[in-house]
Amino acid sequence: MRKIFVFLFLSFFGFAQAQELNCSVTFNTDQVTATNQQVFKTLKKSLTEFVNNRKWSDQTYKGAEKIECSFFFTITTYDADQFTGTLQVQASRPVYNSTYMSPILNINDKDINFGYTEFQNLAFDQNSFDSNLLSIMAFYSNLIIGVDADTFALEGGSKSLENALNIANVAQQSQIKGWSQSDKNQNRYFLINDMLSPAFVAFRKTMYEYHLKALDKMADNPKEAKENIKIALKTLSQIAETRPNAYLTRVFFDAKADEILSIYTDGPKVDVTEVINALNKLSPTNSSKWGKISY
Structure with missing residues (x-):
């Protein structure tokens, strides 16, 4: 690919x-x-x-x-x-x-x-x-x-x-x-x-969904891309349900926090209520960033 x-x-x-x-x-x-x-x-x-x-x-x-x-x-x-x-x-x-x-x-x-x-x-x-x-x-x-x-x-x-x-x-x-x-x-x-580990398979699936199915669509259809990022975050949430504060969740947001903030504060507006709720649960240490995303 x-x-x-x-x-x-x-x-x-x-x-x-x-x-x-x-x-x-x-x-x-x-x-x-x-x-x-x-x-x-x-x-x-x-x-x-x-x-x-x-x-x-x-x-x-x-x-x-x-x-x-x-x-x-x-x-x-x-x-x-x-x-x-x-x-x-x-x-x-x-x-x-x-x-x-x-x-x-x-x-x-x-x-x-x-x-x-x-x-x-x-x-x-x-x-x-x-x-x-x-x-x-x-x-x-x-x-x-x-x-x-x-x-x-x-x-x-x-x-x-x-x-x-x-x-x-x-x-x-x-x-x-x-x-x-x-x-x-x-x-x-x-x-x-x-x-x-099979217990964290959602991390690798998230990386695929976030990049190939979301970011790579951003130039052609930014609204669809933003909606697909929501799907990727839902996938990542599967880890948090059984292992809150997992190391791989932190690894994801250490790379992606600033990018996610930029995506949802720029371009066409989408409903971000669900996104902000998911982000605050997944990465509360970045709550100050999530607070900058406007509803």
């Missing part, structure tokens, strides 16, 4: 095969006083090549089909080749018949810690655990591809999400924070396990 949305661009970029991701990697080192800032430049270059030059799936992506994403590291400590900090992972996908890129992921991972020596070889095998940094990068690369595919076809990203699950399962053996089910209920382990 993704090919439909980029067909017009391919005439300009050609039909050469390309990898899946067009990723930017950034390091914020304001909180560290390391004298060797060059190591961050080297690491940025190496990680950018690691993500963008690797073939992560068996799907063929053309140049203009690459998924736009970013990895933003904030390093809080750096000592003797050991790094700790946080990582903001963001990804977006194109909306049909528009120049708009819709955010599909916006995850703040607070459990980032890894060892790295400048110029070390970044070799990765998803069936073994050798580097926490590479496992994290590979995990999120597969997650991005899987979530993106889910927005074009119902559960279309299963294979990539299963790859992410395998990486998480192998990394668990390291007992490094961020991978274990005993750490907390909002880390990488729970993120991928929930996405593939």
Whole structure:
């Protein structure tokens, strides 16, 4: 389905095969006083090549089909080749018949810690655990591809999400924070396990309904698109009925809250009573935003 949305661009970029991701990697080192800032430049270059030059799936992506994403590291400590900090992972996908890129992921991972020596070889095998940094990068690369595919076809990203699950399962053996089910209920382990759990199947269905059946109709029929977003929110509500405050519900709104606000405060008016009620139940932490939606 993704090919439909980029067909017009391919005439300009050609039909050469390309990898899946067009990723930017950034390091914020304001909180560290390391004298060797060059190591961050080297690491940025190496990680950018690691993500963008690797073939992560068996799907063929053309140049203009690459998924736009970013990895933003904030390093809080750096000592003797050991790094700790946080990582903001963001990804977006194109909306049909528009120049708009819709955010599909916006995850703040607070459990980032890894060892790295400048110029070390970044070799990765998803069936073994050798580097926490590479496992994290590979995990999120597969997650991005899987979530993106889910927005074009119902559960279309299963294979990539299963790859992410395998990486998480192998990394668990390291007992490094961020991978274990005993750490907390909002880390990488729970993120991928929930996405593939039958108990949370409504999340993936919501991603499909929201994007392919709603956003991608926005240019041609904005009223219908807004009505279809209501349907997608009803689907997401199935999770809240049995698991209020679920991690995946938060994941959805971390990416979509601003976009939903923009959709319902612009363009043709529709009845938003039901939408506002659903939004306040699903994401009360964003109630100030929902309050800006006019009836």
